[in-house]
C-alpha cells in the first residue's frame with residue numbers, strides 16, 4: 001500500500017494537511033490511494049539537526065511500536081515507513097480528544113472501551129507513556145477509541161531487568177491514570193473513588209520524563 005509515495009512527491013500527492021508543522025513537530029499530510037485514506041507523519045521537512053536526531057529516533061520508536069501492535073483493534077495500521085523519516089498510517093476518521101469539552105457528548109462506555117484497549121496494548125508488552133496528552137486519543141466516527149502517537153512508548157522487553165521492570169509497571173499505571181484524567185475532564189461525575197486515587201498517585205517518574213521531554217523540545221526550538 002502507498003508504495004508509490006516518496007518524500008519528494010508527497011507535496012504533490014497529498015490531499016490535505018492534517019496538522020501544520022512547527023520547528024519540533026512533523027507535518028501531517030493526508031493522502032489517498034484507490035479509495036483508501038492514510039496520514040503521513042513526515043519529519044523530512046524539519047530542519048537538518050532535528051530531522052536527523054529526534055526525527056529519525058521518533059520514527060524508529062513509533063514504527064517499532066506499530067509493528068508490535070499489528071492487529072490490535074483501536075490502533076491504526078502502519079502501512080510503511082519512508083526513508084526512516086515518515087510514517088504512513090491508516091487514517092482514523094473522527095477527532096482527537098484535545099478539543100473543547102463543550103459539545104462533546106461522550107458516553108461513559110467510551111472510557112470502558114478505552115480501558116479495554118489500553119489493557120490489550122499492555123497485553124502486547126507495550127506502555128504508551130504519553131496518553132496524558134489528550135490529542136493522542138481519538139474518537140472514531142464509529143464511536144470507538146483509537147490510540148496514536150507511539151514515539152514515547154516503551155516495551156516490557158527492554159524494561160525486563162529488576163529495577164526497569166518496576167519503572168515499566170509504573171508507566172502501565174500512568175497509562176491508566178491518563179484515562180482517569182480524560183474522564184475528569186469530560187465526565188467527572190463518572191470517576192470512581194478508586195480512579196481518583198490512581199490519578200492522585202500518578203508517578204513522579206512520569207512527571208520527570210515529561211519535564212525532560214518538554215525541556216528538550218524547548219532547547220530544540222531555541223537552536224532550530
Ligand SMILES: Nc1ncnc2c1ncn2[C@@H]1O[C@H](COP(=O)(O)OP(=O)(O)OP(=O)(O)O)[C@@H](O)[C@H]1O
Pocket residue numbers: 018019025026028039041076089090091092093095096133135136148149
Ligand atoms: N492515524 C491518524 N488518523 C487520524 N488522525 C490522525 C492520525 N495520526 C495523527 N492524526 C491527527 O494528527 C494529530 C497529531 O498527531 P500525533 O499526535 O501523532 O503527532 P504529534 O506531532 O505528536 O502531535 P502532538 O505533539 O500535537 O501530539 C492527532 O491529534 C490527530 O488529530
Ligand SMILES: [Mg+2]
Pocket residue numbers: 133135136149
Ligand atoms: Mg501527539
